[in-house]
Amino acid sequence: MSTQTQRADRPSRMSLSRIASRRDVAAGLILVVVAGLTFWLNKGLDLGQLSDLGAGFMPRAAALAVGILGCILLAAACFQGDASIEKTGWKGPLLITAALAGFAALLRPAGLFPACLLLCLLSGLAAPDVRYREIIVYSIAYSATCAAIFKYLLSITISFIVLPF
Amino acid sequence: MLETLSYILTGFDVISTISWIQILGLSIPVPIYLVLCFIGCFIGTLIGVLPGLGPVATVSILLPITYKFDVVGSLIMLSGIYYGAQYGGSTTAILMRIPGEVTSVVSVLDGHEMAKQGRAGPALGIAAIGSFIAGTLGTAFVVLFSAPLMKVALLFGPAEYCALIVMGLILAVVLASGSLVKALAMVSLGILLSTVGLDQETGQARMTFGLSSLADGIDFTMIALGLFGFTEVLRNLETSHHREMISGEIGKPFPTWRDLKMSIWPILRGTFIGGALGILPGSGGALGPFASYAVEKRLAKDPTRFGRGAIEGLAGPESANNAGAQTSFIPMLTLGVPPTALMALLVGAMTIQGVVPGPQVMTRNPDLFWGLITSMWVGNLMLLVINLPLVGLWVKLLAVPYRLLYPSILVISAIGLFSIANSEMAIIYGAFFGLVGFLFSKVGFEPAPLLLGFVLGSLLEDNLRRALVLSDGSLLAFVERPVSLALLSVAAIALLAAIFSGNKRSRIPDDSDG
Numbered sequence: 001m002s003t004q005t006q007r008a009d010r011p012s013r014m015s016l017s018r019i020a021s022r023r024d025v026a027a028g029l030i031l032v033v034v035a036g037l038t039f040w041l042n043k044g045l046d047l048g049q050l051s052d053l054g055a056g057f058m059p060r061a062a063a064l065a066v067g068i069l070g071c072i073l074l075a076a077a078c079f080q081g082d083a084s085i086e087k088t089g090w091k092g093p094l095l096i097t098a099a100l101a102g103f104a105a106l107l108r109p110a111g112l113f114p115a116c117l118l119l120c121l122l123s124g125l126a127a128p129d130v131r132y133r134e135i136i137v138y139s140i141a142y143s144a145t146c147a148a149i150f151k152y153l154l155s156i157t158i159s160f161i162v163l164p165f
Numbered sequence: 166m167l168e169t170l171s172y173i174l175t176g177f178d179v180i181s182t183i184s185w186i187q188i189l190g191l192s193i194p195v196p197i198y199l200v201l202c203f204i205g206c207f208i209g210t211l212i213g214v215l216p217g218l219g220p221v222a223t224v225s226i227l228l229p230i231t232y233k234f235d236v237v238g239s240l241i242m243l244s245g246i247y248y249g250a251q252y253g254g255s256t257t258a259i260l261m262r263i264p265g266e267v268t269s270v271v272s273v274l275d276g277h278e279m280a281k282q283g284r285a286g287p288a289l290g291i292a293a294i295g296s297f298i299a300g301t302l303g304t305a306f307v308v309l310f311s312a313p314l315m316k317v318a319l320l321f322g323p324a325e326y327c328a329l330i331v332m333g334l335i336l337a338v339v340l341a342s343g344s345l346v347k348a349l350a351m352v353s354l355g356i357l358l359s360t361v362g363l364d365q366e367t368g369q370a371r372m373t374f375g376l377s378s379l380a381d382g383i384d385f386t387m388i389a390l391g392l393f394g395f396t397e398v399l400r401n402l403e404t405s406h407h408r409e410m411i412s413g414e415i416g417k418p419f420p421t422w423r424d425l426k427m428s429i430w431p432i433l434r435g436t437f438i439g440g441a442l443g444i445l446p447g448s449g450g451a452l453g454p455f456a457s458y459a460v461e462k463r464l465a466k467d468p469t470r471f472g473r474g475a476i477e478g479l480a481g482p483e484s485a486n487n488a489g490a491q492t493s494f495i496p497m498l499t500l501g502v503p504p505t506a507l508m509a510l511l512v513g514a515m516t517i518q519g520v521v522p523g524p525q526v527m528t529r530n531p532d533l534f535w536g537l538i539t540s541m542w543v544g545n546l547m548l549l550v551i552n553l554p555l556v557g558l559w560v561k562l563l564a565v566p567y568r569l570l571y572p573s574i575l576v577i578s579a580i581g582l583f584s585i586a587n588s589e590m591a592i593i594y595g596a597f598f599g600l601v602g603f604l605f606s607k608v609g610f611e612p613a614p615l616l617l618g619f620v621l622g623s624l625l626e627d628n629l630r631r632a633l634v635l636s637d638g639s640l641l642a643f644v645e646r647p648v649s650l651a652l653l654s655v656a657a658i659a660l661l662a663a664i665f666s667g668n669k670r671s672r673i674p675d676d677s678d679g
Contacts, residue, residue: 027608031350038357041372051638055364058626059371062357069350076346085607092402093603096395096575100596103579104589112580119579120572126402127568138569143576150580157587 023085024077031070038063095126111161112151116143169308172531176539179237179532198241201234202540205242206547209249213269214257214559218574220250221613222397224510225389226574229581236518237533241540243511248300248490248541252548255292255483256559259285268486271454275471275478282474287420291428291476292483293552294420299436299484300545303491306440307498307538311527314499318524323631324642328652330625333502335656337446337617339663348614351605355618356625358383365623366630378590385513387582387591388619391598392612393506394578398571399603419553424476431461431481439485443492446504453489454482491541498534499524502621506613509620 038059048054099122106115120139124130150156184197212223224243231239254269259276272292279288321329338348361372362382373379420428438460439453461481462471471478496504501523503509512522520530527534582591602612636642644650 023608027347027350027610030604030608031354034354034357038372045369045371046367049638050633050640051636053366053626053630053633055367055369055371058622058629059357059360062353062360062622065353066350066357069346069353072346073350088607089403093399093600096399096402097596097600099575100395100579100592100599103576104583104592107583107589116576116580120576123575124568124572127571128402129566129568131568135568135572139572142573146573146576146580156580156584158583 022077024073024080026085028070028073028077031066031073035063035067035070038066092126096123099123099126107158109162112147112156112158113143113161116147119143169312172535173308173539175531176535179536180241180539180543197234198238198536198540199543201238201242202245202544203547205245206249206252206544206551209246209251210253210256210548210552210555210559211249211562212246213250213253213255214562215253215565215570218570219393219397220247221507221510222393223250224507225386225393226578226581228386228389228510228514229585231514232517232585236515236520236530237536239514239518240511240533240537241544243514244494244537244541245544245547247507248487248544249548251487251490252293252296252552253559255296256289256552256556259288259292259479260560268451268454268489271458271482272479274458275473275475278472278474279476279479284474287424288476288479289556290553291420291424291480293549294425295428295432295435295480295484296487297545297549298432299439299488300491300548301542302436303440303443303488304538304542304545306488306492307495307541310495311499311534311538314495315524315527318500321524321648322646323628323635324646324649325652326628327625327632328643328649328656329500329502330621330628332652332656333446333496333504334614334617334621335660337504338614339659340445340452343611344609345663347610351610351612351614352618355615355620356622357618358388358615359619359622360626365627378588378594382623383619384585384591384594385517385620386585387594388598389510389513389616390578390582391595392602392616394574395595395599396602396606396612398574399599400606401567401571420476427476428480431457431477432484434460434464435481435484436488438481439488440492442485443489444495444504446496446502451489453485457481457485487545494537494541497522498526498537501526501624503617506616509616512620 042056042059042063045056045059046054047056047060099119102122103115103119106118117139120143121135124135124139127135147160151158151160180198180202181196182198183194185192186195186197187193208223208227209220212218212220224246227243227246231242234242251268254264255272255276258264258269258272259280262273262277264270264273276288276292279285334352338345338352359382361379363370363373363380370380435453435457438457442453442456445452458471458478458481461475461477462468465471465475465477493504493508496502497508497512501512501521503512503522515522515526520526520533578595579592582595583589585591605612632642633639642649643653
C-alpha cells in the first residue's frame with residue numbers, strides 16, 4: 001500500500017496500476033508455466049560443470065530467470081487490486097490465423113494465385129469496416145498481381161495456378 | 166586519415182557496382198546496389214508515411230525477399246527502409262498530426278501548427294533539409310568512430326564479449342518502455358528460445374519436440390515476422406484508424422532564408438544530441454527528438470512560440486531522429502551487438518547470409534562495411550531528392566484504407582515466409598508467433614526485448630562457455646578482467662538505478678511501435 005501513497009500525486013498512474021495488475025497475474029502465470037515447461041522438457045539434458053557447460057545449462061538458466069521474474073510479477077500483482085485485461089475480440093485473430101493456415105494448405109495443391117486470393121479475402125473479412133464488394137474485387141486484383149510478380153519476376157517455385165486438367 | 170579516405174572510396178566503388186540482370190531473356194546492366202538503396206528508401210518513406218506499419222515490421226516482412234540478393238544488397242535495402250521511414254514519418258506528422266513513426270511524435274507539435282498556418286511546405290522542406298544534414302554528419306560520425314571502436318573490440322576476449330552482451334541487453338531493457346520486470350522476462354524468454362534446436366557444442370537436441378523443422382533452431386525470420394509483422398496487424402485491427410487531412414495549400418516545399426537561418430543551430434544541436442543518444446541500446450533513438458525539443462525550447466529567446474509553429478521545434482527533433490538512425494548502426498557494425506530490435510533484424514539478416522557480425526566485419530568483409538556506410542549517405546541524398554517533389558504522392562497514398570492494406574501485407578509476408586526454405590510450415594510458425602505476440606501484448610509484454618534476447622542468445626551462450634573453459638570454471642574471470650568488470654558494473658548500476666527510480670516508468674516507445 002505504501003506504493004500507492006507514493007503515487008498520490010499522480011492519480012492517473014494509480015488507476016493505471018490497478019488495470020495493470022490483473023494483466024500482471026496473467027503475465028506472471030505465463031512466465032511461470034513456460035519456465036516449468038522448459039525445465040520439464042530439458043530433464044534429460046546434462047547440466048555439466050562450470051568449466052564445461054552442458055547442453056542443459058543455458059535453457060535452464062534462462063528458464064530460471066523467466067520463472068523468477070514471473071514470480072515477482074505474481075507477487076507484485078497480489079499487492080494491488082484486481083482489475084481486468086482489456087477486452088479482446090478474437091474474431092480478427094481467428095480469421096487471420098485461419099487465412100494463413102489456408103494459404104499454407106492451398107499453396108502447393110492449388111497454386112499461388114488461389115492461395116493468395118484465399119488469404120487476402122479471408123483476412124480482409126476481419127476488418128471492422130469491411131466492405132464486401134471492395135475486398136472481393138481488391139483481393140482478385142491484388143492476388144493476381146502479386147502472384148504474377150513473385151512467379152514471373154522473382155521466380156518462385158510454385159505454379160501460378162494448378163488446374164485440374 | 167588517409168586510410169579512412171581510401172575506405173570511403175572503396176565504399177563508393179562498392180555501391181556503384183554494376184551487375185547484369187536477366188529480365189525476360191535480356192541481359193541488362195544495373196547498378197544494383199544503388200537501385201536497392203533507392204527501393205529501400207522509397208519503401209521506407211512509404212511505410213513511414215502510412216501509419217499502422219512500422220520500419221521494424223516492414224524490415225521483418227521484407228527479410229525473406231532480400232535473401233535473393235547478396236548480403237551487401239540486402240543490408241543496403243533494409244537500412245534504406247529504416248532511415249527512409251524517419252523521413253516518411255515526418256510527412257504525416259506535419260500534415261495530419263499523426264506521427265507516422267514513433268520518432269516523429271515531437272514533430273507533430275510545431276510541424277502541424279506550421280501546416281495549419283499555411284506553412285506546410287516550408288515545414289516539410291526544413292524537415293527534409295535538417296534530416297539530410299543530420300544524416301550526412303551522422304554518417305561521418307559512423308566513419309570516424311567505427312575504426313577505433315573496432316580496434317578496441319578486437320581486444321575483447323569471450324569474457325568481455327559476454328559482459329558486453331549482458332550490458333547491452335540490460336541497457337536496452339532499462340532504456341526501453343514499460344515494466345522493467347516484464348522486459349527482463351522477455352529478454353530471458355528470447356534467450357531461452359534461442360536455445361531451441363541442436364546444441365552446437367554437444368549436438369544434443371534441445372526442445373525440438375522431435376520436429377526436424379526445429380533441428381536448426383527457430384528460424385529468425387519466422388519469429389521476427391510473426392512477432393512484429395503479424396502481431397502488428399492483429400493489434401491494429403482493434404483500433405480504428407481516423408485520419409484528418411490538412412485541406413488547402415501545401416505550398417512550395419522550400420523554406421525561406423529566414424527559416425533556414427533560424428533552423429541551422431537547432432539542426433546542428435539536434436544532430437549532436439540525436440547522434441549521441443542513438444548509439445545507446447534501447448530507445449536511444451526515440452529519446453533524441455524529445456531531448457532536442459526540450460533543449461531548443463530552453464535555449465529559445467521566446468519559448469512561448471513553441472507549440473505554436475516554431476520552426477526550431479521542428480528542425481531540431483527532425484535532425485535528431487535522423488542522426489540517431491545513422492549512429493544506431495555503430496554498435497551493430499563494430500561490436501556486433503545490436504542496440505535495438507531493428508538492428509537485431511539486420512544482424513539476423515547478416516547471419517543468415519553467412520556474415521558474422523562483429524569487429525571482424527570491417528576486415529573480413531570490407532565491401533559490406535564500407536558499402537553499407539556509403540549507402541547511408543547516398544540514401545540520405547536520395548531521400549532529400551525523393552521527398553520534396555513526391556509529397557503529393559504520399560498524401561494521396563494516405564487515402565488507402567487500412568482494411569485493404571493489411572491483407573496485402575499478409576500476402577507478401579506469407580509468400581516471403583514460404584520462400585525462406587520452400588516450406589509451408591514456416592507460415593504456420595509465423596502465424597503461431599503472431600498469436601503469441603498478440604497474447605503477449607494483451608498482458609503487457611513488449612516484443613522488442615524478446616527479439617534482442619533471441620538474436621544475442623546463442624552469442625551469449627557461446628562466449629559464456631568459452632570464457633568458462635578458459636578460466637577453468639571460475640566465475641571470477643568476469644570480474645578480474647578490467648573491461649569485463651567495467652561493462653558489468655555499468656549494467657548493474659543502470660539496473661539498480663532503474664529499479665530504485667520507481668518501477669512504473671513513463672512509456673518511451675521504441676521503433677517497434679506503429
